[in-house]
Amino acid sequence: MGEVVVVTSGKGGVGKTTTTAALGAALAAAGDTVCVIDFDVGLRNLDLVLGAERRVVFDFINVIQGHAKLTQALIRDKRLENLWLLPASQTRDKDALTEEGVEYVINDLRSRFDWVICDSPAGIERGAALAMRHADLAVVVSNPEVSSVRDSDRIIGLLDAKTERAERGEGIPKYLLLTRYNAARASRGDMMAVEDVLEILSIPLLGIIPESEEVLKASNVGSPVTLSNPASRPAVAYAEAARRLRGEDLGEVVVPVHKNGLFGKLFGRNAA
């Protein structure tokens, strides 16, 4: 049985979709079978970030409504043969995503894949609740910034109340992924410190993804950053987070430091 992961945050624009694509690709590259699901009904984006937008035929809601078989809606990645995508629907009717439908799809995918990664929509409403409902594990994506951390705190509350695992009294493992981390701003004290965010949210840290233009470039060309530039800092950080998810013991997460001194000043700016 595969592991169902929800990538969630409350706030929009913090990096959930980027993270879903990057972690999915990193896990698939490591040899696991992975299906990423776009839960953002009406605003699908994961297909674009993965470069599969021109190949979408059927979507999540077609499957739920019985208009297409699940296997027909899954799109196989062109680069990684064990990475698959279930695209969101572009319909405006958000209620088309039903509880029973989601449960059926997740259970089916769980039996076929090592990892099922659910890319949550923003907010704390129905869509976000459905995306987390059947998760075995949550990756809470947050930026080191007050409103993002506050929303993450609310999402953690929801995870502890509304997921199946929580309702069964098992509790759900939650990991923090701090993204868009800017070491230069942190060193100036203009950004919340990692330890402060950790203290407020008090969940274990899965990784810290630096703010980087490589992420933007990757989404321009439709490739997860771990594939488009595997040596870049965000890609290395995502690959490490994926290894932690796979159960590797990599010790404590290292907080990126701002390079001071002449070398840092000369080259630090260009380092992706």
Added chain:
Amino acid sequence: MSVLNLFRKRNSASAARDRLQILLAHEKTSGPASALLFTLREEILAAIAKHVDVDQTKVNVNMKREETYSIVEIDFEVPEPLPVSRLRVAS
């Protein structure tokens, strides 16, 4: 194409522009493709089912969108030898 365009081609921003132009053109003109594809698949299958047994679970519909057209491939297995085992419908 101007020299500027040649230059632009190489960066990722122009890749983003090209991809979005194709995607949005399709979304504006044809709406979601799935309704058409669903009908096509059902009708093609019904036509074939008149002559041969087709395993409905082994039907695959693939799609590739280009700037001014789409290629739709419908693949299915037929249990016995048949002259045509693959249909290609351009829409």
